[in-house]
Amino acid sequence: MTSTPRTDDRGDLIVDWYDRAARDLPWRRPGVDAWAVLVSEVMLQQTPVARVEPVWREWLARWPSPAALAAASPADVIRAWGKLGYPRRALRLREAAAVVAAEHGDVVPDDVAVLESLPGIGTYTARAVACFGYGQRQPVVDTNVRRVVARMVHGRAEAAPARATDLLDIAALAPADHDRAVRFSVAVMELGALLCVAGTPRCGACPVRDRCAWRLAGSPAYDGPARKVQKFAGTDRQVRGRLLDVLRAATAPVEQDQLDRVWDDAVQRSRCLDSLLADRLVDQTPDGRFTLPT
């Protein structure tokens, strides 16, 4: 006997869970404008919430509009970025702010395609700004969402690499109601961040634990190809970090030999300094010393 398929209400269960369990993060509070949301999203790219919070507050107090940030020097922006990591994000955010100030009347665009055209704003961040900053119904897919969908929908233990169909997967689960659909986008991320985590998921507290394809399949272990672990010790990233650390702390241009002390391998050291110069994270004075770009 066939029956009319009941619409999938897992989206509503996740939104209800979010309403009672979500963290009180400053960029989610009422009255936070799209610029503040944009800054938070760029800072949160690959960087944990706990480290972003204090820096985000400082940035918004210091540069409350795109034009304000665009007027700052790269050196000030790099220093204010502190130790969030991946400092190229700070330069791109400043560049994006300059485009917004010059071409969009200092108002953060609300169109996903326009947002995606800005430096440092990709598929995820563009939709996050449109959804969280402007209240649009938009599918928003980050690593948390891919993991939740992999388990809840596809019955797999781990997230697959990002693909275009991710947006369709998650859009299909969103509640019909507009306001709830908007909240759903952040709610799935929160579920992945708090319960459906990469390590040991807390399925006992999950609002869809009885409707999760992965659990229903017996929580099978990951059986895909071995994922390559990201090394850090000894990499160019570590060397670049050390070089930049010296320049962030310096109050005046530093000599070459001061940079030479941070790493023994001269070939690698030179390569990294060159790459920092190419990235415009470091500048050289006419007399051959090194500084953050002024």
Next chain:
DNA sequence: TACTCGTGGAT
């Protein structure tokens, strides 16, 4: 597509 790009807390 696969790789690169920081940092530091959690496990």
Next chain:
DNA sequence: TATCCAAGAGT
């Protein structure tokens, strides 16, 4: 102590 991994983007 070593490994994992965190609201991605650019090339």
